[in-house]
Amino acid sequence: MNRTATWAFLLIVIILTTSLVMTSTLTPGASQISPSVSYYEGIHPQFSLIFHEAKYYSNDNPYGASDCRIHPGSINFDPDDWQEGKPNLGGEIRDIQIIRDLSKYVPEDTYTHILNLFNLGANSIQPEKPYKTYTWDLEDGSKAVSMDLWLCSFDVDLWISADSPTFGFHSTPIERANQRYHGTEVWLKLQVQPDWIIEGVSAPNFAIGYIEVAQFEQYLNPEVSSTWARDNQLQIIPQSKWAAASLYPVPSGLEGKTDEEKLKAAMSQGAVNNIGSEVTKYQGHELNSALFSKEWFIPITLQDMGTFNYNGWDGSYNTDSIKLKFLVHVFVFGQWTLKPEIERDMQIHVSQINVGWLTQLGFFLSSWEGQLFMLALGILIVIIILWFTGLLGPLLNYLGARKYAAALKPPPKRGKGGG
Secondary structure (H helix, E strand, O other): OHHHHHHHHHHHHHHHHHHHHHHHHHOOOHHHOOOOOOOOOOEEEEEEEEEEOOEEEOOOOOOOOOEEEEOOOEEEEEOOOOOEOOOEEEEEEEEEEEOOOHHHOOOOOHHHHHHHHHOOOOOOOOOOOOOEEEEEOOOOOOOOEEEEEEEEEEEEEEEEEOOOOOOOOOOOOEOOOOOEEOOEEEEEEEEEOOOOOOOOOOOOEEEEEEEEEEEEEEOOOOOOOHHHHOOOOOEEEOOOOOOEOOOEOOOOOOOOOOHHHHHHHHHHOOOOOOOOOOOOEEOOEEOOOOOOOOEEEEEEEEEEEEEEEEEOOOOEEEEOEEEEEEEEEEEEEOOOOOOOOOOOOOOOOOOOEEOOHHHHHHHHHHOHHHHHHHHHHHHHHHHHHHHHOOOHHHHHHHHHHHHHHHHHOOOOOOOOOOO
16 A cells, blocks of 8 residues: 555656646746846846956856856956955946936937938937838848837946955965956846747847947946046047947857857856847848847957055055946837836946045145145244254344334435425
8 A cells, every 4th residue: 555655656746747847848038038137028137157367267167266256237356365356346237227318318428429420300309219220122022121229328337456464474476465456358248038028929130230338337336536546547449439349159268179069068058048049030031140149248458457546554445446337329120118218317336446645635735724834833843943053043134123213213205396
């Protein structure tokens, strides 16, 4: 009796397990949902990999880093010891959003830039509408196909922080001691998802036409002088206004000699999730799968970024913090229904700063209050020196005698012709 019950229980477990597997396999799109910053229809940026000293760091391959956490919307990275060597690198992303009214977009010169770029008239850009529509007449005589161009935007904040070191001797420089990243790349994945919202309703197809830098901003702490707050060595690529971002189907360096090796290399780093060979079609017409890909990658290179203005005597130091705003040209086949239209800006991250007493003294002495104080102090020092050398009394007597003599001097005589 017990053996029969046991076999019956095992049979039920096998049937339930098989049903769950079959359900997850047959459900349309269920295996295509992956971690993201948003599930609106469209292209969503997210952090993917960090390339540092000839290695790609990921959650699966931290290479001994003291901190390596890469989430879709944030990163925390320290490639070496927690208090020595390179400082901590942090980052955040604001998801892509449609620019609903370009005339109100910040920076303001974007409106003129787009008008000149597409040779458009001032009244040709209407809020809540695509910025341009392209139409093709097909050779087979079927219905013409149209593709819309939408302008979107997303923000990336990257900043540096330094851990407080323990007291004692350190074999390598501590993080706050002007330690910099050189050539480190933060790789962003631009991912198209979800593939569908409602079963039986066709989803639009998205492609990236172009990505350019609309704004670059370095955080300057208002509590200190702009000279001390600004890092003149800071260099990010891309950084220049309207500079193009590089687009890669797979992060650079992960490519193999064949497509199969390339995909295996990318998958081993956790970079590529949605790999498929299915043909993308719109209204029965095949779309270029190389263009209408599910994933694209762009690098942000920290050419020179880290801690600066370190003073070992009083512990002063400053850290870099930057914001990049990207303008994204998105091609859309089909109706974009569930659009990310929430308009918001992400504030630049406040930099970590420590101003020691020597640095604070330097700030004070360079101000007009400090210069007035130095003048008064100089006069006081001269008086003290004269007093110690016994010259103060004779000097005061001399100055006083001259003043007394000037007071007793008779007025000049008037001429004979005077009135």
